[in-house]
Amino acid sequence: MDKIERIEIAVIGAGLGGAAAAALLDDAGFVAHTFEQAPGFDRLGAGIHIGPNVMKVFRQIGLEDELARIGSHPSHWFSRDGTTGEYLSEIPLGDYALKEYGAPYITIHRGDMHATQIARLDKSRLHFGFRLSDIVEQDDGVLLTFENGRKVLAGLVIGADGINSVIREKLLGAERPRFSGWIGHRALVDMNKLRSTGLDYERCVKWWWEQSRHIMAYATKSDGSEYYYVTGVPVDSWEHSESFVDSSREEMDAIFGGSHPMVQGLIDATESVTKWPFWNRDPMGLWSRGRLVMLGDACHPMRPHMAQGAGMAIEDAAVLTRCLTMTGVQDYATAFQLYENTRRARATKVQTISNANTWLKDPEDPAWVYAYDPMNVELN
Ligand SMILES: Cc1cc2nc3c(=O)[nH]c(=O)nc-3n(C[C@H](O)[C@H](O)[C@H](O)COP(=O)(O)OP(=O)(O)OC[C@H]3O[C@@H](n4cnc5c(N)ncnc54)[C@H](O)[C@@H]3O)c2cc1C
Incomplete structure (x- = not known):
């Protein structure tokens, strides 16, 4: 029989949200291991926006300066008529974002952002080639089985495994997006x-x-x-x-x-x-159960039109870590409730607007998105 290792926290998925959670949990003193199905990550051809709301989390884990150095700093986000070029709306960014929202707004290659996040992690606790295939909830932890045959017993499990999350399926049943x-x-x-x-x-x-x-x-x-x-x-x-x-x-x-x-x-x-x-997917009625909790696309996947999907995943990671820090891992039930209470309304609003694809079609004040500070927002 396979040897079963016991660990405090398992993060499933080292994507944009999982990698943020791993760094934050590590800094907060938790022993978190991250399990990623991929053998490694490539620089796939795609860009991504990182808003000031997210840069505040990167500031916390010491990545703000490096990302700001690599990325581009747009002065504005303009919305224009595709045929005539007429300006429909604009959001000032650049120095304005720094002053008004408290951090820079950057656009960057997604692979460069992810590589910067991965390089920040403790390699002894980051496990590539670990595809989670089975989950058994026990009194003393959650028994996780990976396709490579390895098993771990985790005190808590954070599902950061994206839109086709196995954790989501365990909590809510199989349902394709x-x-x-x-x-x-x-x-x-x-x-x-x-x-x-x-x-x-x-x-x-x-x-x-x-x-x-x-x-x-x-x-x-x-x-x-x-x-x-x-x-x-x-x-x-x-x-x-x-x-x-x-x-x-x-x-x-x-x-x-x-x-x-x-x-x-x-x-x-x-x-x-x-x-x-x-x-x-529609907003979900359940974010956690027992020792299992979700973040990011596992919990609230959205169309990309507000450029905030990863933003919500990284904000989730920050707030979840703060909740666990406040309660300690033993009282995970309180932490998970606090996390959901703090995050649900915001993530659902962003998910709903993104899915409706109405963001910036008309002029609007984006302060509610960008001025948010996941490191200091009141936990309630
Ligand atoms: C075209 C497009 C443009 C976008 N632009 C932006 C943007 O500008 N700004 C923004 O904030 N967001 C943007 N997004 C959204 C963003 O990419 C996602 O919301 C974000 O990646 C979600 O992060 P996550 O960590 O929840 O999931 P992911 O980043 O998808 O990570 C999930 C990880 O879990 C791993 N995994 C899955 N199943 C298992 C398993 N069984 N076992 C182990 N590991 C597993 C996966 O391999 C993956 O590494 C865009 C999306 C698209 C499609």
């Missing part, structure tokens, strides 16, 4: 190639809306050498079993051809582009 009816094309664009189309680097996020589709573009490096765009396009169905498939410049042209010259420039500069389905 719903296809939202939308896909996103993602491409990294070389700045020199973009310049050759007549466009130049702009230190801002641009979001172009057309009747039933949109495209957003921003830089992912501080020197502006790498640009990124992501679309939102309605389709009838998603037939592929893979999580993403190749698209092409021709397909982009067929969808966005005839748009504003800046959109056309992005398409002309495209060398390779992939397309991804967007999945949905």
Whole structure:
């Protein structure tokens, strides 16, 4: 029979939320081990926004300066009509975000952000190639079995295992997420190639809306050498079993051809582009049970249109760690209740707006999103 190791806390998944939880728990003095199914992580072609609300967590774990050094600092997030270029709304970022919301707003390559988070972790407690396959709740802990045959008995289990969470399935039963009816094309664009189309680097996020589709573009490096765009396009169905498939410049042209010259420039500069389905779940009625608790996409997956999915996962990690610090692991029931009470309304609001895809279609004050401070918000 396999030897069963006992550990204090198991974090399942070393994605953006799980890696944040691992660092925060470690700093707070907990003995947390993180189990990730992947053998390692690649620099997959995608960008991500990190808002000031999230940068406050990275400040806490000592990563703010490094991420701010790598990433681009947009001056604004503009929303524009995709054909005429008319400005529909704008959010000032840059120095304004620093002053008003208390931390920088950056856009960055997702792989660079994740690599920075992973490098921060204690490697003796980070286990790649561990795909969780079975969960048995016992009086003295949760018995976790991994596909590689290893077993651990964990005092607490944090499900940071994403939209197809095994922990969610254990708590709420098997249910596939719903296809939202939308896909996103993602491409990294070389700045020199973009310049050759007549466009130049702009230190801002641009979001172009057309009747039933949109495209957003921003830089992912501080020197502006790498640009990124992501679309939102309605389709009838998603037939592929893979999580993403190749698209092409021709397909982009067929969808966005005839748009504003800046959109056309992005398409002309495209060398390779992939397309991804967007999945949905409705807000869930249960965030924890017994020794199992969830965070991030496991708990509240959302369409990406507010650029806050990872933000919510990382905020969750911060608040959950604070709750456990306040109560101690023995009183996990109180900690989990406090965590859900503190987080549910905010995460549900962001999830609902993201899924409705109404963010920034009209002018609005984003202070409620960006000024939030997960390290200091009242726990209630
Ligand atoms: C096109 C697009 C653009 C986006 N842009 C932004 C943005 O700009 N800003 C933003 O904040 N968010 C953005 N998001 C959302 C963001 O990517 C997610 O919300 C975020 O990754 C959720 O973090 P997580 O840790 O909960 O899950 P994930 O990052 O998905 O991590 C889950 C981890 O768990 C592992 N895992 C899964 N099952 C198991 C298992 N059984 N055993 C062990 N490990 C397991 C997975 O391998 C993975 O590493 C975007 C999403 C998309 C699709």
